[in-house]
Every structure is written in structure tokens, then in C-alpha cells.
Amino acid sequence: MKICIYGMGGMGSFFKNFFENRGYFVKGYDVVKEKSEIRLEEVKNFDVIFLCVPMDKIEDAVSEIKETADKNALLVDIASVKKPFVKIYESSGFEWMSIHPMFGPDSEIGLSNVIVVRLPKDERAVRIVEEFRKSGAIVSFLSLEEHDEEMAKIQSTSHFLLLTLSYYLREWFNEEKLKILSPISLTLIKLASRIINQDWKMYEYILENGREVRKEIIKAASEVDRFIEEGKVQELFDYLRGAFKNGKNTTIILDSARTTLTPNSLEELRGYIKTVDSLILRLIEKRVDAGRRIALEKMKRNEPIEVSEVEYFKLKELTSKTSLDAGSVSSIFEEIMSLTKAEEYKVAGVEKKVAVLGPAGSFSEEAALKLIDSKLPLIYCSSVEEIVKAVESGKADFGILPIENSINGTVIPSLDALLKHDVEVFAETEVEVNLNLAAKKLIDLKDVEVIYSHPQAVSQCMTFINNYLPHAEIRYTRSTSDAVSLLDEKSAAIVSENAAKIYRLQILRRSIQDAKENVTRFYVVRRRGGEVRGNVTALFFGVEDKPGALFSVLEIFKRRNINLRKLESRPSGIKLGDYIFFVEAEKKLEEEELKELKERTTFYKVVGVFEKIDRLNVFISERKESSSSEDRRAKEA
Ligand SMILES: NC(=O)c1ccc[n+]([C@@H]2O[C@H](COP(=O)([O-])OP(=O)(O)OC[C@H]3O[C@@H](n4cnc5c(N)ncnc54)[C@H](O)[C@@H]3O)[C@@H](O)[C@H]2O)c1
Numbered sequence: 001m002k003i004c005i006y007g008m009g010g011m012g013s014f015f016k017n018f019f020e021n022r023g024y025f026v027k028g029y030d031v032v033k034e035k036s037e038i039r040l041e042e043v044k045n046f047d048v049i050f051l052c053v054p055m056d057k058i059e060d061a062v063s064e065i066k067e068t069a070d071k072n073a074l075l076v077d078i079a080s081v082k083k084p085f086v087k088i089y090e091s092s093g094f095e096w097m098s099i100h101p102m103f104g105p106d107s108e109i110g111l112s113n114v115i116v117v118r119l120p121k122d123e124r125a126v127r128i129v130e131e132f133r134k135s136g137a138i139v140s141f142l143s144l145e146e147h148d149e150e151m152a153k154i155q156s157t158s159h160f161l162l163l164t165l166s167y168y169l170r171e172w173f174n175e176e177k178l179k180i181l182s183p184i185s186l187t188l189i190k191l192a193s194r195i196i197n198q199d200w201k202m203y204e205y206i207l208e209n210g211r212e213v214r215k216e217i218i219k220a221a222s223e224v225d226r227f228i229e230e231g232k233v234q235e236l237f238d239y240l241r242g243a244f245k246n247g248k249n250t251t252i253i254l255d256s257a258r259t260t261l262t263p264n265s266l267e268e269l270r271g272y273i274k275t276v277d278s279l280i281l282r283l284i285e286k287r288v289d290a291g292r293r294i295a296l297e298k299m300k301r302n303e304p305i306e307v308s309e310v311e312y313f314k315l316k317e318l319t320s321k322t323s324l325d326a327g328s329v330s331s332i333f334e335e336i337m338s339l340t341k342a343e344e345y346k347v348a349g350v351e352k353k354v355a356v357l358g359p360a361g362s363f364s365e366e367a368a369l370k371l372i373d374s375k376l377p378l379i380y381c382s383s384v385e386e387i388v389k390a391v392e393s394g395k396a397d398f399g400i401l402p403i404e405n406s407i408n409g410t411v412i413p414s415l416d417a418l419l420k421h422d423v424e425v426f427a428e429t430e431v432e433v434n435l436n437l438a439a440k441k442l443i444d445l446k447d448v449e450v451i452y453s454h455p456q457a458v459s460q461c462m463t464f465i466n467n468y469l470p471h472a473e474i475r476y477t478r479s480t481s482d483a484v485s486l487l488d489e490k491s492a493a494i495v496s497e498n499a500a501k502i503y504r505l506q507i508l509r510r511s512i513q514d515a516k517e518n519v520t521r522f523y524v525v526r527r528r529g530g531e532v533r534g535n536v537t538a539l540f541f542g543v544e545d546k547p548g549a550l551f552s553v554l555e556i557f558k559r560r561n562i563n564l565r566k567l568e569s570r571p572s573g574i575k576l577g578d579y580i581f582f583v584e585a586e587k588k589l590e591e592e593e594l595k596e597l598k599e600r601t602t603f604y605k606v607v608g609v610f611e612k613i614d615r616l617n618v619f620i621s622e623r624k625e626s627s628s629s630e631d632r633r634a635k636e637a
């Protein structure tokens with residue numbers, strides 16, 4: 001979906017950033033050359049046109065668009081009132097949708113209201129609404145007539161009252177008066193100034209739309225006056241409380257109004273910073289509170305607490321909005337997000353975090369689910385090295401990495417990461433691997449032009465591919481579930497059943513792996529220093545480059561009657577032909593054996609002594625037993 005923003009003023013720039021940050025191709029056109037990124041003729045290359053010109057320019061803009069744009073383009077109207085423009089859109093020949101963003105260009109989308117006034121049966125329109133919803137906006141629906149009626153009550157009233165207030169105070173008010181204002185009057189005056197200093201034409205449309213309402217307000221003012229004159233203020237308050245119940249949480253509004261002032265002396269500047277600091281603190285508390293509620297929702301949905309893509313895009317968006325040093329701004333928000341996550345983990349009862357290979361639907365996730373039964377503690381990493389690093393740095397308490405598959409053998413990147421980094425293998429588990437060919441829709445195998453998957457998964461399915469998909473091109477991805485994001489109508493992915501379910505794919509063929517008995521073994525790693533259990537030792541060692549060097553090490557195991565489950569060699573990375581060996585010895589090696597190893601090797605590194613496990617405790621003890629206690633906790637909170 002290519003989006004053209006037609007009119008790159010306040011709202012136009014807002015929508016350009018909004019869609020660009022969500023990965024869309026967006027370009028802006030404006031009559032003012034400096035603001036324009038494309039020429040008018042290029043508007044024809046776009047399939048959605050957001051009309052962001054002032055209301056008095058809508059008619060001209062639609063005529064211009066009619067001359068140039070593709071007739072299949074979708075027009076998006078964002079005007080503040082609707083009735084005056086319906087005919088223009090209806091006669092334009094374009095499909096059109098109409099929304100009203102109930103916020104200004106300087107606002108944040110989260111919890112902002114977006115009113116959908118006309119939603120055609122068009123995939124693009126639905127997608128636009130979905131983007132708002134996904135960004136935390138509150139989306140409501142009103143008909144065209146209802147919209148203008150409601151806007152008279154909503155916008156015409158507040159603008160009329162603020163204009164009336166400033167009109168009344170016009171001769172009295174000056175900057176000196178700021179020193180004696182109350183927080184409420186300061187807030188109102190600041191809001192009035194905001195309106196007065198914007199484009200009057202937009203307000204003219206809005207105020208005109210509220211002709212009846214204005215008369216009613218004047219009447220209401222004299223009724224309120226009568227209550228006061230007759231000594232019935234309590235009655236007035238009681239009466240109004242019926243409708244306006246909640247006055248809490250308003251201190252932040254009043255304190256924020258003070259941050260719009262300009263301090264002068266050093267003392268005032270320090271006072272200003274104090275107010276800002278306390279606002280930041282209160283806002284962080286509110287943010288953490290929202291995180292706690294998110295955690296409850298994640299518990300219900302069994303979703304991980306940590307969502308690194310959300311964090312990544314958040315930091316990207318935040319740093320793009322400021323001229324402050326991007327690194328410092330990122331660090332501050334990373335810290336704030338850590339605090340939020342720590343509280344989320346507390347609410348969910350997660351004591352230990354677990355790094356797995358992502359994204360969701362990978363076999364590593366399946367191994368984790370087998371051991372933990374919950375996705376809450378999972379941190380999805382994009383490579384096995386990232387898993388090991390997460391454990392090494394303390395970001396995760398445990399890491400689950402594939403070490404060996406019954407068909408493909410050793411997972412080399414896992415070995416390399418274990419050699420390079422300092423973590424301890426303390427457990428292992430096995431997962432049966434069932435691979436399926438899946439696509440976005442049910443298609444014939446002969447129509448599959450591309451197959452996406454992880455190299456290991458592909459090599460496990462070569463017989464099937466050679467027999468049924470010899471014509472298809474194979475493209476490798478970082479994980480089986482990563483393949484899903486690349487799918488189009490003519491491609492298929494080799495994925496787990498879990499991934500097919502998560503990503504709503506159609507399974508074209510089940511169990512396509514060569515050997516029906518297909519098992520992957522996973523290591524569970526932690527930082528060094530935990531209690532040692534089990535009787536298999538995993539270790540690396542190096543030997544001198546001379547005849548019999550490897551034999552002399554293996555001789556130790558033979559003589560001591562220690563069976564080796566595994567023997568792998570990896571290039572040392574120092575010079576060609578120089579190798580490092582990895583073994584799994586079926587014994588917890590003792591001092592004596594290690595001493596002998598030391599004598600016959602150039603180096604050795606024990607990566608762990610491990611046992612087979614089928615549970616991994618990661619929740620605080622009281623929560624461990626059942627998911628019904630999880631439900632209870634969610635309800636209590
Ligand atoms: N500003 C708000 O708070 C707000 C809130 C909700 C909805 N809206 C609606 O958004 C629309 C735009 O408002 P705004 O505040 O962004 O206006 P704006 O004045 O900030 O920007 C309008 C832009 O349109 C350009 N323009 C004018 N005529 C043009 C033409 N014929 N072709 C191409 N570009 C042209 C101008 O150069 C300017 O850059 C209006 O319909 C308004 O009702 C505004």
C-alpha cells in the first residue's frame with residue numbers, strides 16, 4: 001500500500017511520520033514546493049491519498065487529484081467537519097473513506113480518539129483503521145450526520161467557551177498576569193491561546209457547524225448564573241456530578257500547564273526543573289502501572305512479557321522525534337522499559353527469563369514450552385549467539401539452544417557460541433520435529449515457486465522437495481518461523497505446526513521430513529556457578545599439531561572407561577588446519593581426569609555437566625503449581 005499525503009502541513013506531516021514508522025512507503029505532496037517530496041504528476045503512482053489540505057482548499061485539491069491520480073486510488077478525508085464536503089467526494093469518482101482524528105498534529109496517537117465516519121468495503125480502508133487501533137488509538141464509528149452533530153457539542157462548545165473567555169479577558173490579560181493565575185485559569189488561558197494562534201479558517205468551519213449549540217450555551221450560562229444568584233451552588237454541583245463523576249488524575253494536567261511558562265531567574269529555573277522532574281516521575285509511575293495491566297493481559301493470552309520489536313520501534317520513533325542525542329535518549333528509555341518490564345515480570349510471577357530462538361513458532365520455542373508451559377518468560381533472539389550473549393550478560397537467566405538434530409547432526413553455530421562465550425550448559429531436553437509445508441492459502445504444489453525455511457529444516461526435507469517441488473527455488477531464512485514473514489501467494493514455508501497455527505497458515509503437506517523419527521536435542525544454559533547435577537560433561541579442547549595428539553587425549557577416556565557420546569572438530573580460527581575438539585563424555589569429570597586432560601591438551605574448556613530435564617522452574621514458587629492460580633491472580637489484580 002503506497003500512501004501519498006496530499007498537503008504537508010500539520011496533520012499531513014503527522015500522518016507521514018505515522019505510516020512511515022509503521023513501514024509503509026509514504027511521500028508528501030504540497031503546493032508549497034519546499035514541503036513537497038514529489039511532483040503533482042507522481043500522485044498517480046499511489047493507491048491511497050490522504051487529503052490533508054485546509055478545509056477551504058478541499059474542493060480545489062480534489063479537482064487537482066482527479067486530473068492526475070489513478071482512479072482506483074482511495075481518498076482519505078480527515079476534515080474536522082463533514083457535511084460541506086460529502087458532495088465533492090461523492091462526485092469525484094474515487095472510492096473514499098472519511099475519518100476524523102480528534103487530535104492536533106503535535107499529539108501522540110496512543111489513547112487519542114479516531115472517529116471513522118465512512119468506511120468503504122475496501123481492504124486499504126480496513127488496514128488504515130487497523131493501524132490506528134494497533135497504535136493504541138480509540139477508534140469509534142459515527143455516521144456523517146451524527147459526526148457533525150456530535151462535533152457541534154464537542155468542538156464548537158469548547159472553542160466557543162475559550163474564545164468567549166479570552167474575549168472577555170482581552171483588555172485585562174497580559175504576561176504579568178501569569179504571576180497571579182491559578183493552575184485552572186492558567187490551563188484555560190493556555191488552551192485559548194493555542195486556538196487563537198492557529199488557522200482561523202479551520203475554527204470558522206467548526207464554529208459555524210455549532211450554530212444551535214452556541215445559542216444553547218448562552219442560555220446555559222444564564223441558568224448557571226441563576227443557580228449562583230439564588231444560593232443554589234450545592235444543588236448545581238450535585239446536579240452536575242451526576243454526569244461528570246471522576247475528577248481524579250487531573251493534577252498532572254495542571255502541573256503540565258506550568259511547564260508552558262518561561263522561568264527567568266536561576267531559582268525559577270530550578271523550580272521549573274523540579275516541577276518537570278516530579279511530572280516525569282509521576283508519568284513513569286503511570287507508565288509502569290500500564291505495564292502491570294499489560295502483564296495481566298499477557299498472562300491471559302500466554303504471550304511473552306518481552307517484545308523486542310515493540311521496544312526497537314519505540315526507540316526508533318522516539319529518537320526520530322527529538323534533536324537531543326539519540327544514544328542518550330535511547331538509554332533513558334531503555335532504562336524506563338527495563339523498569340516497566342521488571343514490574344511486568346513481578347505481576348506475572350516470573351522469576352527467571354528464558355532466551356530462545358525467535359520469532360514465535362520456532363522449535364526452540366516449542367522446547368521452551370515443553371519445559372515451562374508458558375511463553376511469559378521468553379525472550380526471542382535472532383541467533384543462537386544472541387541467546388548465549390543474553391545469558392552471559394544477565395539479560396536472560398536461561399537460554400535454550402539447539403545442539404543436535406537426529407538427521408542433520410550438530411548445530412554448528414551453537415558450538416561456536418559456546419566456545420566463544422562464557423555460559424554453562426546444565427541441562428538438555430529433546431523435541432520431536434515435525435515439519436510441514438505451509439502457505440498463506442491452499443495452493444497446488446506445482447504453483448509453489450519459492451520455498452522459504454531455515455537451512456536445517458530444508459535439508460531435513462530434501463527427499464520431499466526433490467520429489468514434489470523440484471521446480472521451486474529454495475531461499476534460506478534465520479529460523480523456520482522467520483520464513484512466514486516472507487510468504488506471498490506463490491511461495492511456501494517449511495514450518496512447525498505451532499508456527500502454522502500462530503501465523504494462520506494453511507498446511508499443504510504434513511510431516512514432510514525425510515526420516516519420520518526426527519528429534520532435536522537442546523541445551524539449557526545459564527551463567528556459571530549453579531548447582532552441578534547430571535553425569536555428562538561437555539567440553540572443548542585443543543591439541544598440538546602433531547601425530548597422535550588427539551589419540552593421546554582420547555586414550556584418557558578409553559583407559560578410564562568413559563563413553564563419548566559426541567566428538568566434533570571445529571576450526572580454531574587461528575590458522576588453516578588448526579582444530580578444536582568438542583566432546584560429550586558420559587561422566588561428571590573429576591579433578592584427576594581434568595588434570596590429565598590439562599597435561600595432554602593445549603587448552604580445555606568445560607562448558608558444563610548436565611542432565612536431561614523435563615521441567616524448568618522459572619516462576620516464583622507460589623505460582624508454580626497450576627494455571628488456575630494464574631487465573632486467580634489475574635482476577636485479584
Ligand atoms: N490541525 C488540527 O488540529 C486538525 C485536527 C483534525 C483534523 N484536521 C483537519 O486536517 C486538515 C488539514 O489541517 P492542518 O491543520 O494540517 O492544515 P495546515 O494548514 O497545517 O496544512 C495544510 C497544508 O496543505 C497545503 N495545501 C493547501 N492547498 C493545497 C493544495 N491545493 N494542494 C496541495 N497542498 C495544499 C498547505 O500548503 C499546507 O502545507 C483539515 O481538513 C483539518 O480540518 C486538523
Ligand SMILES: O=C(O)C(=O)C[C@]1(C(=O)O)C=C[C@@H](O)C=C1
Pocket residue numbers: 291294295305306307308310311314336337338340341344
Ligand atoms: O508493549 C508491551 O507489550 C509492554 O509490555 C510495554 C513495554 C515497554 O515498557 O514499553 C515493555 C515490555 C515489552 O518488551 C515492550 C514494551
